Amino acid sequence: MKFAFALVTIMPLASLILACSPAPGPQQRSVEEVIAARSIEGEYVVTFVNEAVPLINIEDHEPTITIDAERIHFQSQCIYHDWAYERDAERLQTRPWTYPESGGVVGMCARGLSAGETAIIEAVGGADTIRFVPRGLWLTGDGGTLQMRFVPSDDQLAARDVDLTGSWNAQALDGSDLPVGIDLEASFDAIWWEPGCAGQGISYTIQGERFSAPEPGNPGMVCDIGFPPELTAIWSAMSEADTIEQTVNNGVLISGNGRSVLLAPNRGEAR
Numbered sequence: 001m002k003f004a005f006a007l008v009t010i011m012p013l014a015s016l017i018l019a020c021s022p023a024p025g026p027q028q029r030s031v032e033e034v035i036a037a038r039s040i041e042g043e044y045v046v047t048f049v050n051e052a053v054p055l056i057n058i059e060d061h062e063p064t065i066t067i068d069a070e071r072i073h074f075q076s077q078c079i080y081h082d083w084a085y086e087r088d089a090e091r092l093q094t095r096p097w098t099y100p101e102s103g104g105v106v107g108m109c110a111r112g113l114s115a116g117e118t119a120i121i122e123a124v125g126g127a128d129t130i131r132f133v134p135r136g137l138w139l140t141g142d143g144g145t146l147q148m149r150f151v152p153s154d155d156q157l158a159a160r161d162v163d164l165t166g167s168w169n170a171q172a173l174d175g176s177d178l179p180v181g182i183d184l185e186a187s188f189d190a191i192w193w194e195p196g197c198a199g200q201g202i203s204y205t206i207q208g209e210r211f212s213a214p215e216p217g218n219p220g221m222v223c224d225i226g227f228p229p230e231l232t233a234i235w236s237a238m239s240e241a242d243t244i245e246q247t248v249n250n251g252v253l254i255s256g257n258g259r260s261v262l263l264a265p266n267r268g269e270a271r
Contacts, residue, residue, distance in 0.1 A: 040087065041067050044136055044148035049123055051145060054116030063120060065148055071097055074120060078109030081121050092130040092139065119144060134196055135187040152188050160206040162244045162252055164191065170234055171251075172262035182228050183266060191238075193231055197223035202235045211244040211254055237261050 046054055046063045054063060056076060063076040067085075072094065074081045082097035113121070126143020136150040157163060165188055169181040184191055192201025204213040216235040242256035252263040 038132065040130065040137060041069065043151045043153070045151055046120055046146065047136075047149050048147040049116060049119045049144060054120060056114045056116045058114075063117065064151075065120075065124070072124060074124060076114075076117050076120070078111075079113060079117055081124075083124060087130065090129055090131055092127050092141075094125060094127055096125075120146060134185070134190050134192055134201070150188055156188075159208070161209045162206065162246055164204070164206065164244070164252065167266040168252070168263040169266050170230075170261060171264050172260070173230060173233055173237060174258075174260055178230055180228075181264070182230060182234070184263070193227060195223065195225065198225050198227050200227050200231050200235075202238055204238065206244055209243055209245060211238075211241055211256070213238045213241070215239045234261055 044065045044067070046065060048054070056063060058077060061077060063074065066073045066075070070084060072083045072085050082099070083094040084097050085092060085094045087093075122143040123139060123141070123146040124143070126141040127139040127146070128141040129139065131138045133147065136148045138148075139146040152165075164186045166186060168184045168186060168191075170184055171178060171181050182193065184193055186192075189205065190201055190203045202213050202216050204211065206212075213235075216232075216239060237259035238254055238261055240257045240259045241254045241261070244252060244254050247253050247262070250265050254261045254263070
C-alpha cells in the first residue's frame, strides 16, 4: 500500500507547483522564479527511496536528511554522509563533502550499511533534480529517486497561531454550508485534495495569524478523475484570504476580503 502511495504522490510533483503559482504578469513572478526563491533548508525524514520504504532493519528508525545553505547531511543512527550542493530552481548538483571541520576524518559506527542506507546515499549523490511535493521534497537522478517529508522546527511551529498540518473537511465556503463536506490534506506549506494526481491544491504560508496563498493557476492534472466542483472556489477564497484562526471544536477559519473557508478536523484527527 505504501508503494502505491509513493507513485501517486510523485506523479504530480511539478503539477502542484504549477497549479499553486500565478501566471506571469506585470506584478507577478514566473513559476521558475517562485521555485527558485523557495528555500529547501530544513530537516526531513526519508519516506521513500526508489519508490519503496527504505530498508534499514532497525525497528521504528527513520533516516533523516538535514539541508542547510551549503550542505546536505544524511543521518541514520550512527551512519552518516554529507554532500556539498548547488541548486538552481529544480536543478541540483551534489559533490562529496570534504569535512574540513575534522581534517577530512570521518568517524562512524563499525556496522555496515543497510540496503536502504546505501540506496539513499546513491540517490542523493546522483541527484540532478529536486522538486517540492506535498509534505516535502523529491530528488531524482542517475542514483535513483528519493522522497522526503519536511519536519518543521519548534520555532517554525511557534511562529504560527494555527498549525494547518493534518486531515481536514471543508464544511463551509463564504459563510454558506457546502452540500457535502470535502476532505483535504495539508502539509506545513500546502493543502490539497486527494488523489494528488488530480492537480487540485494550493501552497500557503502562515505568520502569526496572517495567512497567504498565491492565486491558483491552471490545474496540472495528470490523472483523469473527477473532483468536487467547489474546489475551484475554495482555492480562490484561500488566495484572497489574509487571516487564519482556530474556531470551536478545533476547527479552522481562513478568511479575509469578504471570502472564507471553514475547515473541521477529520474524524479521528487529534489536534
